[in-house]
Structure formats: structure tokens, C-alpha cells
Amino acid sequence: MPDYETFEHDVLVIGAGGAGLRAAIEASVAGVRVGLVCKSLLGKAHTVMAEGGIAAALANVDERDNWKVHFADTMRGGQYVNQWRMAELHAKEAPDRVRELEAWGAVFDRTKDGRILQRHFGGHKYPRLAHVGDRTGLEMIRTLQDHGVHQGIDIYMEHTVLSLLKDGDRVVGAFGYERERGRFKIFRAKAVVLATGGIGRAYKITSNSWEYTGDGHALAYDAGADLIDMEFVQFHPTGMVWPPSVMGILVTEGVRGEGGILTNKEGRRFMFDAIPENYRAQTADNEEEGWRYCQGSKDARRPPELLTRDHVSRCIVREIKEGRGSPHGGVHLDISWIKQKLPHAAEHIKRKLPSMYHQFKQLADIDITEQPMEVGPTTHYIMGGVQVDADTQMSRVAGLFAAGECAAGINGANRLGGNSLSDLLVFGKRAGEFAAKFAKKNSLGKIDDGRFENVAREALAPFERRDAENPYQVQKDLQDTMQDLVGIVRNESEMREALEKIDGLKKRAERAAASGNREYNPGWHTALDLKNLLTVSEAIARAALERKESRGAQFRDDYPDKNEQFAKVNTMIAKAADGSMEVRLEPLPEMPDYLKRVIEENS
Amino acid sequence: MATATFRIWRGDANSGEFRDYTAEVAEGMVVLDAVHDIQCAQAPDLACRWNCKAGKCGSCSAEVNGMPKLMCMTRLSELPLEKPVTIEPMKAFATLKDLVTDVSWNFRVKKTIKPFKPRPPDAADGTWRMQQEDIDRVQEFRKCIECFLCQDVCHVLRDHQMHEKFIGPRFLIHVAALEMHPLDTEDRIDELRNEQGIGYCNITKCCTKVCPESIQITDNGIIPLKERVVDDFYDPFGWIWKWMKQKLKS
Numbered sequence: 001m002p003d004y005e006t007f008e009h010d011v012l013v014i015g016a017g018g019a020g021l022r023a024a025i026e027a028s029v030a031g032v033r034v035g036l037v038c039k040s041l042l043g044k045a046h047t048v049m050a051e052g053g054i055a056a057a058l059a060n061v062d063e064r065d066n067w068k069v070h071f072a073d074t075m076r077g078g079q080y081v082n083q084w085r086m087a088e089l090h091a092k093e094a095p096d097r098v099r100e101l102e103a104w105g106a107v108f109d110r111t112k113d114g115r116i117l118q119r120h121f122g123g124h125k126y127p128r129l130a131h132v133g134d135r136t137g138l139e140m141i142r143t144l145q146d147h148g149v150h151q152g153i154d155i156y157m158e159h160t161v162l163s164l165l166k167d168g169d170r171v172v173g174a175f176g177y178e179r180e181r182g183r184f185k186i187f188r189a190k191a192v193v194l195a196t197g198g199i200g201r202a203y204k205i206t207s208n209s210w211e212y213t214g215d216g217h218a219l220a221y222d223a224g225a226d227l228i229d230m231e232f233v234q235f236h237p238t239g240m241v242w243p244p245s246v247m248g249i250l251v252t253e254g255v256r257g258e259g260g261i262l263t264n265k266e267g268r269r270f271m272f273d274a275i276p277e278n279y280r281a282q283t284a285d286n287e288e289e290g291w292r293y294c295q296g297s298k299d300a301r302r303p304p305e306l307l308t309r310d311h312v313s314r315c316i317v318r319e320i321k322e323g324r325g326s327p328h329g330g331v332h333l334d335i336s337w338i339k340q341k342l343p344h345a346a347e348h349i350k351r352k353l354p355s356m357y358h359q360f361k362q363l364a365d366i367d368i369t370e371q372p373m374e375v376g377p378t379t380h381y382i383m384g385g386v387q388v389d390a391d392t393q394m395s396r397v398a399g400l401f402a403a404g405e406c407a408a409g410i411n412g413a414n415r416l417g418g419n420s421l422s423d424l425l426v427f428g429k430r431a432g433e434f435a436a437k438f439a440k441k442n443s444l445g446k447i448d449d450g451r452f453e454n455v456a457r458e459a460l461a462p463f464e465r466r467d468a469e470n471p472y473q474v475q476k477d478l479q480d481t482m483q484d485l486v487g488i489v490r491n492e493s494e495m496r497e498a499l500e501k502i503d504g505l506k507k508r509a510e511r512a513a514a515s516g517n518r519e520y521n522p523g524w525h526t527a528l529d530l531k532n533l534l535t536v537s538e539a540i541a542r543a544a545l546e547r548k549e550s551r552g553a554q555f556r557d558d559y560p561d562k563n564e565q566f567a568k569v570n571t572m573i574a575k576a577a578d579g580s581m582e583v584r585l586e587p588l589p590e591m592p593d594y595l596k597r598v599i600e601e602n603s
Numbered sequence: 604m605a606t607a608t609f610r611i612w613r614g615d616a617n618s619g620e621f622r623d624y625t626a627e628v629a630e631g632m633v634v635l636d637a638v639h640d641i642q643c644a645q646a647p648d649l650a651c652r653w654n655c656k657a658g659k660c661g662s663c664s665a666e667v668n669g670m671p672k673l674m675c676m677t678r679l680s681e682l683p684l685e686k687p688v689t690i691e692p693m694k695a696f697a698t699l700k701d702l703v704t705d706v707s708w709n710f711r712v713k714k715t716i717k718p719f720k721p722r723p724p725d726a727a728d729g730t731w732r733m734q735q736e737d738i739d740r741v742q743e744f745r746k747c748i749e750c751f752l753c754q755d756v757c758h759v760l761r762d763h764q765m766h767e768k769f770i771g772p773r774f775l776i777h778v779a780a781l782e783m784h785p786l787d788t789e790d791r792i793d794e795l796r797n798e799q800g801i802g803y804c805n806i807t808k809c810c811t812k813v814c815p816e817s818i819q820i821t822d823n824g825i826i827p828l829k830e831r832v833v834d835d836f837y838d839p840f841g842w843i844w845k846w847m848k849q850k851l852k853s
Contacts, residue, residue: 041652042710043749044660099730105719105784107738107745114732132742138659139745149710150718157710180699209654243631249657359657362676364631472643516648519615520700523647 004184004452009035009154010439011432012174012189014161015216017045018137018424019404019431020195021144022097026432027193028151032439035187036148037156037176039211043145046197046209046405047424050137051252051355052121053129054101054425055418056094060111061118062126062298067091069125071595072602074419076278077123077308078383078412079552079562081229081570084591085390086410090419090426097425098130106143108132120257120294123308123416125282125602127296134252134353140421159185161215162528163455164192164223164400165447171223171400172445175452177459179525182518184456188447190439193393193431194220194386194402195424199233199536201475201529203379204483207239207250213529214536216406220386221535225395227573228586229384229408230536231544232553234415235488237262237312239378241330246363248378251333251356253417255373256305258352259294260335261287262316263372264324270331271304271315279307281603291341310414310553313377317488320376330376336369345369377488381420382536383411383553384543387572393431399438399445403431413552460518462527468513471527478505478533486541491558498541506534535581542583543571604629607684609637611649612691615700622646623687628679634690635663635674638702650701658815661750665702666691671752671813693755706751712770715798719781720789737785744780744824746816749773753810753820759803769800772810772820779824782831792835801825801832 011027013020016038024036038045059065070091075082102108102116108130109117118127132139149155161176165186173188196216200208221227238251256262264270275283283304284290290303305312316331326332335353339345346369350357353368360366360373385408386395393401404424411419462471485498509531514524549563550556572586604627613622624641635653642649654660656675663674668682668689682688696704725732753772759765770778778791778799795801808821818824834841 040654040660040662041706044652044654044662046654048660048748049655049657102731103721103724103729105721105781105787107733107741107784109742110733110735110738114734115730132745135659135746138748142745142749146713146718149714157707209656209660211654244629245632245636246657355659362658363633363678470643470647472647476643514647520650520703521648522642522650526647 004186006186006188007035007154008188008444009033010189011035011191011193011435012037012187013193013195013432014174015045015195015197015404015406016042016155017047017195017197017404018140018144018421019428020045020193021141021148022425022428023193023195023403023432023435024153025144025148025151026429027436028153030433030436032436034153035156035189036153037159037161037174037187039158039160041157042155043141045141046212047137047141047421049207049250050140050421051134051250052254052257053119053131053136053418054094054098054140054421055121055124055128055416056098056130056422057091057128058095058098058116058118058130060115061296065126065128068598069602070094070128072599073124074410074416075412075599077414077416079414080412080567081551081588082412083390083409083589084595085589086427088595089390089430090410090423093426094422097422097429101140101143101425104143104147106139108139119254120302120306121417122253122256122306122312124418129257129418131254133351134254134355136421160525160528161219162459163452164219165451166223167445167447170398170442170445173447175455179520182521182524186447186452188444190442190444191399191401191435193435194400194406195404195428195431196406198382198405200379202478202482202533202537202540203487204479205239205248206379207236207248208379214532216402217385217539218532218535220395220397220400220402221539221573221575223397223400224575225397225400226387227384227408227539228387228570229412229543230382230539230573231547231571232383232413233379233540234309234381234383234553235313235377236380237309237316237377238333238375240364241374241376242328242364249359250378250380251373251375252353255333255335255353255356257294258335258349259291259338260305260333261303261337262305262312263332263334264319265326266324270319270324271307271312274315275304275307276311283307308414309417313488314555316377326374328374330374332372333375334372336371381405381415383413383415384408391430392434393427394434394438399442401431401435403427413554459528462512462514462524465511465513468511469508471512471514471523471530474505474508474512474530475526475533478502478537481505482537482540486537486544488555490544490554490556492545495541495545499538502534502538502541509534538581539573542581543573546571546583546585607637607679608687609641610687610689611638611641611701613649613701614698616697619698621689628684632679633675634667634672634677634679634688637679638674638690650699650703652703659748661748664693664750664752664755666693671755673750673752673815676815693751695755695757695761708766709749709751709754709773712774713777716774716778716781717789717791717794719784719787721786722788731786733785740823741780741783743818744776746818747773747776748816750815752813752815756809756813758807758809765800765803769803772804772825774799775801775804775828776818776820776824779828782828792831795828796832796836801829
């Protein structure tokens with residue numbers, strides 16, 4: 001067997017996006033030795049692509065905002081299957097986390113009186129998103145990165161974790177490889193924080209990068225943690241649809257926050273056609289009111305374009321299905337129309353949405369200050385993930401923590417735009433803090449040599465296979481399966497078919513081959529990523545089958561309505577003793593009265 | 604469907620060669636799409652970095668037909684496809700494999716730059732006040748996606764390999780963003796002149812030309828920094844003023 005290099009840390013953080021960096025910083029501040037492992041170079045993680053902003057009730061633009069309104073908005077957006085305690089902590093702590101970024105050098109756009117500017121976003125009652133044009137994620141990750149590198153954290157760039165290591169019931173490290181030379185590494189740690197992001201690469205049309213293969217979800221599942229809410233996959237309403245090579249690339253909700261409107265091929269603003277009951281009182285009933293809202297008028301209600309993402313996506317799908325789509329199978333998103341309202345509109349658009357302007361100009365030959373964009377839904381985010389304790393972020397497995405997109409609970413059935421970046425900060429900090437505490441109380445565990453030698457052997461198997469499956473093709477076929485059969489509109493027969501196909505794909509994945517050597521070999525890496533992708537795909541399909549209703553991001557045409565029976569449960573996925581995937585319904589914790597009152601007061 | 608030839612550099616730090624691959628060309632395709640297609644069908648172990656595919660992360664830097672570019676933002680329709688499209692790794696850094704280079708030096712350099720040090724908060728709640736017009740310039744610098752194309756094209760690094768004496772345009776812009784940050788109180792001018800070697804930049808503006816974020820690296824960042832260095836070290840009135848300040852302090 002080959003040699004393994006071994007590293008020791010108190011806390012090992014896997015993933016260096018917003019949550020991972022924030023966790024690593026916090027753990028380091030607590031005085032423990034921290035290792036941070038990431039699949040890409042530092043600063044390239046998915047957080048860098050976030051555009052619109054960080055949701056936090058700073059009340060800089062509208063003094064009526066506070067944590068209670070943010071909490072109520074988050075719960076309503078999540079259709080009340082969120083973990084209330086996480087939503088509460090998130091709403092209360094987000095403002096401090098944003099201000100802290102400023103103390104670390106972030107430069108947010110400003111209000112006239114020099115404070116952090118906030119913008120409107122879907123489902124948020126007041127302008128709440130601290131932002132930097134439409135590149136907020138870049139500002140956030142760079143701030144954390146530049147602050148983090150001075151904290152004495154050991155950073156392992158371009159490393160992939162293949163398996164968590166356990167000593168009895170406790171997680172005591174991770175086993176993986178470095179991409180550059182393909183050498184195996186053992187990371188021993190007293191506590192491990194998963195911050196690996198999402199699963200978007202399981203779908204064909206996605207805004208997500210190659211990294212999003214559900215690693216944290218699958219590692220935790222294999223280590224014995226529970227996954228909840230896996231059926232709730234967010235299809236962002238506005239991804240690019242043309243040209244084909246850019247299909248799925250994100251178009252920020254900020255476009256609509258700045259006054260952008262959605263129209264069908266007849267030029268109709270179709271979002272006015274179906275406003276859900278629980279949002280009717282908060283939604284404008286005419287175009288003029290919607291515009292005034294975007295301009296900051298406090299007596300106006302939001303335009304229907306700023307309803308929650310699940311709803312907007314479904315309306316777009318309806319328009320396309322009923323033959324009212326745009327030429328390339330999307331709908332129109334128009335920000336250029338604001339020149340009827342604003343002098344110097346083109347300059348305004350370029351200042352507020354510079355990277356959207358750039359992106360369309362360069363990739364689609366469209367000048368968004370002059371023409372509408374063509375957009376359609378794109379797989380963007382998963383609300384589901386590792387079940388964690390709300391306060392500590394520890395999973396059911398001792399020593400294993402999770403934060404950010406790979407953890408679940410705060411978002412329920414649908415995430416509000418902007419709540420992700422704040423989630424990363426709030427719960428990344430908590431995960432780092434409590435992982436450090438756990439590490440201080442525990443010693444390094446024992447590592448079972450046989451365990452990682454098996455993992456290593458399995459990892460090298462693709463090089464032994466000849467005339468076998470092309471891993472890229474297996475991945476593509478999985479993406480087609482999930483897109484077609486477990487997508488925005490679902491039903492039982494299609495999802496059963498998907499599960500059968502996933503079974504077949506698992507067998508093909510076991511035959512996936514790699515050529516060449518172990519040095520920076522993307523074909524090999526793709527073959528290794530398949531296992532996690534297949535695990536999370538199966539979890540999504542099984543959870544979606546179990547929830548026999550439509551709620552939030554899950555829409556089933558065989559159960560098109562909400563069902564009370566599912567109003568107070570989460571789906572929960574766990575690995576059974578025989579290795580099969582088990583799914584059950586788990587009752588939600590009962591919300592305390594003071595929070596019920598908060599929701600009533602803000603309905 | 605139309606096809607094109609892609610002449611891609613394959614190899615490692617020691618040896619390598621260009622190899623030709625033929626790939627189909629569809630409307631709207633970018634160079635990175637072609638690289639992915641070739642990876643999927645012909646060369647599964649072809650190494651390249653990428654993440655966002657939308658010009659936001661700065662991972663897929665390479666030299667396309669000799670020009671430093673982000674592969675994800677370079678449309679095939681902009682290139683003459685009647686001849687092979689050459690794709691090769693950045694030259695200012697050692698090649699690891701194929702299109703992937705060893706950019707670790709950049710991360711080491713950044714760590715040596717003094718971090719942000721804010722003045723005490725302006726308000727009782729621990730927050731600061733800044734006017735938008737006072738941060739426009741800093742925000743321009745903070746658009747940097749760290750693709751390192753400016754480093755690649757800078758002749759001090761590329762041709763003279765002075766990585767130990769000069770931090771390159773990326774990090775001069777990083778220093779500029781810190782120095783011009785309205786809240787920052789740190790002083791980085793001494794290092795700029797000495798360890799960081801700002802004097803080696805002779806403002807040929809190659810960096811500015813290749814910046815995918817259109818940051819005015821030379822005009823807005825490096826030249827003002829050079830002026831600060833001159834003010835601090837070569838201005839006799841500045842000397843007297845500094846001497847007086849010292850006296851007043853003591």
C-alpha cells in the first residue's frame with residue numbers, strides 16, 4: 001500500500017466557502033489548531049458567485065425592520081417547516097455578523113448617511129440585503145479569506161475528502177487526497193466541521209460549479225448522521241437560457257429588486273396572474289405600486305416578481321408550458337424598461353448590476369440596458385442537508401458539525417434570497433465556536449488503519465478498469481435523470497423511474513474508469529465524485545416521494561396542494577444497518593409561544 | 604455541425620507538447636466549453652481549473668492564441684476558427700499539469716501584506732460612516748477576482764522571474780485597496796518601496812489591458828501608490844513634516 005501523510009488538528013473544517021472560512025476563523029480565535037481543507041483554490045468556492053446580498057435586519061434603510069420581521073419572513077418563505085430555533089438565531093445574529101465583516105475590511109455600498117445600504121429581495125418585507133453591486137459573494141469571501149489567512153489556520157487547497165474517520169461513535173478525522181499529485185492524506189482531528197455546500201451538479205441545468213457534488217451530505221450520511229428536507233431543492237427562477245453553453249448561469253434576483261419585470265412573449269406581466277393567498281396582503285395589485293416599492297416608497301407593497309423563488313419558478317414554468325415563453329424557451333426579464341421612469345437609467349443599471357451587464361454583453365450579445373434578458377429556472381440550492389442542533393450545529397454523530405448549505409433547518413421548504421450568505425456567517429461562526437469547545441474536551445481518537453486502506457483501494461480502482469464506463473458520461477446521464485424526473489414538477493411514477501435509473505447508474509459508477517496517472521486528473525476525480533452525487537440524488541428522490549404534497553420548492557402534480565398531514569414534519573433520511581437508505585417522517589419541534597406571537601404580529 | 608481544432612498544451616513541469624483535438628462548435632460556446640467537451644470525449648485526464656463559468660471566480664485563466672484570458676469568458680466566435688486555437692497555461696508560473704499552473708506563490712505573497720486595521724468605530728453601536736464617493740475607488744480594486752492574469756502578463760514576473768523581489772500588479776492593487784480604504788490606519792509604504800518592489804513596475808500597463816474586471820490597475824492603483832512612496836521618501840518637505848510629527852509625539 002502507498003504511504004499516507006498524516007496531519008493533526010484540533011478542528012478540521014471541510015470546505016472553504018463562507019461557512020467554512022467563518023467556522024475556521026471562529027475556531028482559531030478560540031485558541032485551537034485549525035485545518036481547512038478545500039477542493040479548489042482559496043477564494044474560489046461557491047460563495048464567490050453569490051450576487052444579490054446578505055440578508056440582515058440592520059434597519060439602515062427602513063427603520064421598521066428588526067429580527068422579528070426577518071424571522072417571520074423566513075418562516076413564511078419556508079412554509080413553516082423550518083427549524084424555528086435556527087430561524088430565530090439567524091434573524092437575531094445576522095446583523096452582528098454583517099457588521100463584523102465591515103470591521104474586517106468589507107466595503108458595502110452606502111446609504112446617503114454613510115451606513116451599509118440595503119436592497120429589496122424576494123420575500124423580505126423591507127429592504128434588507130447588505131450588498132456590493134451584484135458581487136456581494138466576492139466581497140464576502142475575499143473579506144473572510146484575507147482575514148482568515150492571518151489567523152494561523154493551516155489551509156490545504158485542492159484537497160478532496162473521501163471519507164470521515166470514526167473511533168467508535170465519534171468522528172475523529174477525515175481521509176482524502178490532494179488533487180495535484182493524487183497522494184492520500186489523513187487528517188486527524190478532535191472535531192470536524194462540514195461546510196461543503198450543495199448538490200447542484202446532480203442536475204443538468206444548474207448555477208452550481210463542479211464542486212457541488214453533495215460531499216458533505218454524503219460523508220455525513222455514511223458516517224451515521226441524518227439528512228432532513230432533502231426533497232426541497234431550490235430552482236432559482238432566473239438562470240440564463242441562451243446561448244446553450246451558458247444555460248443555467250445565475251441572473252441575480254437583484255435585477256428584480258432594482259425594478260426588473262418578468263413578461264411572457266405577449267408582453268404580459270404574468271406574475272400578477274397568480275398571487276398566493278398567504279402573500280396577497282403584502283403584494284402590490286398594480287404595476288405602479290410595484291415600482292414605487294422598488295424605489296423605496298414605504299407605503300407601497302412588493303411587486304409580484306419579488307414573491308418567493310419557488311412560486312416565481314413555477315409561474316415561469318407555467319408560461320413556458322402553456323406556449324407563452326420566449327424564443328429560446330424561457331421568459332423575458334426586463335430591467336431596461338426603467339428608462340421610462342428614471343433619467344440616466346442605463347448608467348444606473350450598470351452601476352447597480354455591473355456583472356449582469358457584463359455577463360449578458362459578453363456571453364449573449366445582449367445589452368441589458370436596452371433589451372430584455374431571456375431567463376428560466378436553474379437548480380441553485382438545496383434547503384435539505386445534515387440535521388444539526390440549532391445552537392451548536394453538531395449532528396447526531398459526536399464530533400461532527402455542519403454549517404451552511406450542507407446543513408439543514410433554517411430554510412424549511414424554500415429559502416429566501418439573501419438568507420444563504422447570512423446563514424453561512426451565523427452558523428459558520430456557531431459551528432466553529434462549538435467545534436472548538438468540543439475539541440477542547442476531547443482527545444484525538446484512534447484511527448482504524450483498515451478503514452482508510454479500504455477507502456484508498458476503492459479510490460484507486462478506476463485506474464485498474466479497462467474498457468469500462470466513462471465517468472463524465474455517467475455523470476451526464478444522472479444529470480439528465482434528475483432534471484427530467486425529479487425536477488421542478490414531480491410525480492410518483494417519474495420518481496420511481498428515477499430511483500430505478502439511479503440504481504443502474506450506481507452499477508455503472510462502480511465500473512467508471514480513469515486513464516493516465518494520479519496527477520491532477522479530472523477524469524479520475526469525476527469518477528470519485530459519482531458516489532456522493534448518486535447518494536444525494538437517491539436521497540432527494542426518496543424524500544420527495546415520501547412528502548405526498550406540494551409545499552415550497554417541492555411541487556408534485558399528483559399531489560398539487562398542501563396537506564396538513566405534512567405541515568409539521570420533516571422527511572429524515574438515514575443509512576440503515578444493512579446499508580440501504582431509510583426515509584421516515586420526523587415531527588418538527590414545537591414552536592414556543594413567544595415566536596408564534598411574532599409570526600402572528602407580522603402576518 | 605461546424606468543428607474547430609484546439610491545439611492544447613499537454614505536459615508537466617518537465618516536458619510537454621501541443622496536441623490537436625477536434626471539437627464541435629455550437630452557438631455561444633466559450634473556450635472552456637470546448638475544453639470540457641474534449642475532456643469528456645477524448646482526453647479525460649486533461650487538467651484545467653474552473654468553477655463558476657461566469658467570470659466571477661477567476662479559476663480558468665490560460666493563454667488562448669497567446670493572449671491571457673479567462674477561458675469561460677472567451678467566446679469561440681471571437682476567434683479565427685479556420686486555424687487551430689492554441690490553449691496553453693499561464694507562463695509566469697510553473698506548470699503543474701496541462702493548463703494548471705502552480706499559483707501558490709500568490710497566496711504566500713498575500714499573507715505577507717499587513718492586514719486591514721480599522722480606526723475606532725464612528726458610532727456608539729460599533730459601526731462606521733463612509734460616503735459612497737469615498738469608497739468608489741476601493742470598490743473598483745475589490746472587484747479583483749484573483750485570476751492572476753495581470754501577474755501572468757507582467758514582464759517583471761513573466762520575463763525576469765523576479766517573484767522574490769516584486770509582488771506584482773495583483774498585490775499592488777490589494778495594497779492600494781487597503782491604503783485607500785477610508786477606515787484603514789495601517790502604513791504599508793515602507794514595504795511597498797522595499798520588500799514589495801513597487802519601483803520595478805515601469806507602468807507599461809500590460810496588466811490593465813488583460814484585467815477581465817477592467818480595473819484601472821496602473822492609473823488608479825499603482826501610480827497613486829508610487830506617488831505616496833515618492834512623497835514619503837523623496838520629498839524634502841515631507842521629511843521635515845515627518846520629523847516634526849515625531850518630535851510632537853515625543
